[in-house]
Amino acid sequence: MIFNSIPFFIFIGIFLPLYFALRGKARLWLCLIASYFFYGWWDYRFLSLIVISTALDYLVGLQLGKTEEATARKRLMLLSMAVNLGFLAFFKYFNFFADSFADVLVSVGFEPSWHTLNIILPVGISFYTFQSMSYTIDVWKKEIPVEKNFLRFATFISFFPQLVAGPIVRASEFLPQFQSDRKFDWNRIISGSGQMLWGFFKKVAVADSLAPFVDQCFAAPDTFSSMHLFIGVLFYSFQIYCDFSGYSDIAIGLARMMGFDFPENFRTPYFSQDFSEFWKRWHITLSSWLGDYLYIPLGGNRNGSFGSIFFIGLFSVFAIGVTGWMWLIPAFLLIYAGGYYYLRQGKKQKAKTFTMMNLMVTMLLGGLWHGSSYVFILWGFLHGAYLIFQRILGPGFGKLLDSLHTPSWLRMGINVAIVFSLTSLAWVFFRSPDFETAMSVLSGIANLETFTFGSVIHKFVVLKGVFVVGILLMVEASDLKFNYQEVSLRKPIFRVVTYTLLLLLIAFMGTFDSDAFIYFQF
Amino acid sequence: MKNSLWIFAVLAITFLGDRAIGYVMQQQAADSQFRYARLYDNRAEADILLVGNSRGLIFYQPYIEEVTQSETFNVSYNGMPIDLANVLVQDYFDLYPAPKKMVVDVTMCDRLNDQLMSDFKMYAPYSEKLSKLLKDKSDTAYNGSQFSHLFRYNSELYQRNLFFQNKTDEDWLLDRVISDGMVEGSADLKDYTIDFQPTQKTKQVKTSFEYVTNQLVDMVTDSPTKGTDVETNPEYVINQLVEMVKYAQAKGTEVELVINPYFPAFANKIVNIQDLKRTVEAKTGLPVNDYSLAVKETAGFGDYQHLNKAGARTFIDKMLADNVLK
DSSP states (O other), X not given: OOTXXXXXHHHHHHHHHHHHHOOHHHHHHHHXXXXXXXXXXXXGGGHHXXXXXXXXXXXXXXXXXXXXXXXXXXXXXXXXXXXXXXXXXXXXXXXXXXXXXXXXXXXXXXXXXXXXXXXXXXXXXXXXXXXXXXXHHHHHTTSSOOOOOHHHHHXXXXXXGGTTXXXXXXXXXXXXXXXXXXXXXXXXXHHHHHHHHHHHIIIIIIIHXXXXXXXXXXXXXXXXXXXXXXXXXXXXXXXXXXXXXXXXXXXXXXXXXXTOOOOOOOSOGGGOSSHHHHHXXXXXXXXXXXXXXXXXXXXXXXXXXXXXXXXXXXHHHHHHHHHOOTTHHHHHHHHHHHHHHHHTTOHHXXXXXXXXXXXXXXXXXXXXXXXXXXXXXXXXXXXXXXXXXXXXXXXXXXXXXXXXXXXXXXHHHHHXXXXXHHHHHHHHXXXXXXXXXXXXXXXXXHOGGGOXXXXXXXXXXXXXXXXHHHHHXXXXXXXXXXXXXXXXXXXXXXXXXXXXXXXXXXXXXXXXXXXXXXXXXX | OOTTHHHHHHHHHHHHHHHHHHHHHHHHHHTOOSHHHHHTTTOOOOSEEEEOSGGGGGSOHHHHHHHHOOOEEEOOOTTOOHHHHHHHHHHHHHHSOOOSEEEEEGGGGGOOOHHHHHHGGGGGGGOHHHHHHHHHHOHHHHHHHHHOTGGGGOSHHHHHHHHXXXXXXXXXXXXXXXXXXXXXXXXXXXXXXXXXXXXXXOOOOOSHHHHHHHHHHHHHXXXXXXXXXXXXXXXXXXXXXXXXXXXXXXXXXXXXXXEOOOOHHHHTTBTTHHHHHHHHHHHHOSOEEEOTTSOOOGGGBSSSSOBOHHHHHHHHHHHHHTTSOO
């Protein structure tokens, strides 16, 4: 079931009154049944995966609570990891790794012959798997207590507002909120419904209005002019942002109405002035998950680990094997030699080298988390490279701007423009079905002969796109200084005006025939 | 403000705002110079009625009017499907004295386009036939436009309506010269088929209430009702053309069927153009004037399927010479 559909409004219209009418266990049962119904609406067979993950992590949690023996605890944690990641690996990555391995074998002269399977990707598997795993890891690390109530635990894993596309809510943040009944609170209804409305505006008025233009660009890039493709790429940057953050806003708003607090998932990311800031503002719950459960265990900004070195080596082999570009061999060797040389220059340099290595591994795996395709890994690689180059070149660039006595507003503008441009460049790979399409889009944009507005087809769609993106940017820019939620709580007139305006804008600008949210596929 | 009162305030103001803004937009839209605004505002009386999709826009009206000394009205629009054109043409005949001639580019029988149909929701209040077609083809658009009047103006068509508010759309034509890249690429064109028998899909939904009920049924059963085809008719498109032709003939209008020009290299790649011609001739009982290769000059094309102004003049001269426009 998707948020922007009539069945969802019927569903929520029945669910919310029942939710507030019930108390205690009955309310938890309602949440669990509603969550399973919500998920089963897509394909009830895959509910079994959620049930297995839930049961396993619940039992592992109970056992972890009973034993203090380190080896046994580690085994239990590894069992949970193996099963959860096993599901993820099978449903999401089996064909990708099978194909990739075959490509590597072919590149070294073997002729493997096997068939990949026709596997359906269960909606939201990456989200609930990470959520479930975070519980086991935190219990293993004794950072949170064991949850003994199965009903509470199952509801935490499958809670429908954020089940299929996040935000990824950690057990430490969410489970304690189930300890007592969440009370009906008008302030929560006000701010929750406001955030939901804003989410709907982002999804149906911005993301879905831009989608057809973007789809056309990436379906046949060779047939469009440079300006057309350029606008298509810019539109995609806003489409994916509004599609995903729109979903998060609806999920967070709905949960808030129900009495739950979810962490923020997006904070005006396109106003970021550097890439570290971008990742603190974009898909915040995934960034912090990867930071806490991957980047820091890899060594963070202090140490290296065998895992990092192994993964970078593996990535290099796959990159060479899959692309067949032999020039990558000396290129990688040069990078490793440079890294090794720098590593030996002292403690500070060693820490810097490890930081860069760990950042790259985290971003590569972050890319792979999104999907089983090289374009996602390449997207992760680009963001890893941005973070590394920012560390290398950033201070020098800052000094250059200082020496030119650049005013702060201009400096901010330059930084925001650089981050947005490079992020949009990376989105080209993320959106393209394959590497060739991405290159066609980029080479099409580079053909500056056709960089004229006259060459753009569907100018009226562009006009509408510019209008809705303009509204979005205006609101987001003003939100940096003006807290809409807070003001709408204090001033009923303001609330009535803004909510009414949003509803009218949705009716006038919305697109109501789209299928799903982009992040459902992840 | 009392806790729950603001919700009613939002809903009430939204409803009133929707109706008020919808009314203003309706008034503004009706005053536009855009073709469909004129059609439904009794400002479209003509001697020659021109019908097509984007390829029908090459019936360049200023030149036709200049050489024939006749008033014209062009129903054509980008991606116009024949069933929608049929309704618009019938509405024209219901609202105005029958024109002397109606010229139809039969290559518009190559598609159905429910998306464009939904764009026409802003004109549905003016036409029972259009309203019925919208109801049959796009339940979201139909129910949405009943629910919200502002939603009626949520379309590219409304933007065009605004664009042509104070200026004529009669010279609306893609006026550019085909790019060198396209000309070079024409040597490698693949075979192209005009799909003149796309399958019609009709949804069972009739009212907002039924729609919501069906959604509820979908929620609890394993047999979804949404999008269920109740009729699949491969001859639907041609039948719509025949119906349109008969309607015009019954009103005493002479109908001319034509195949508008294609870029020669592209025309040669269309594998079934003669099939289309034969089928249409057999079903309508009228000859089809084939101009698919009538314009040879590269400079006369905007792309493979559309003439520019220069090409349109050449084409119109040929139709004039063949008495198609007289």
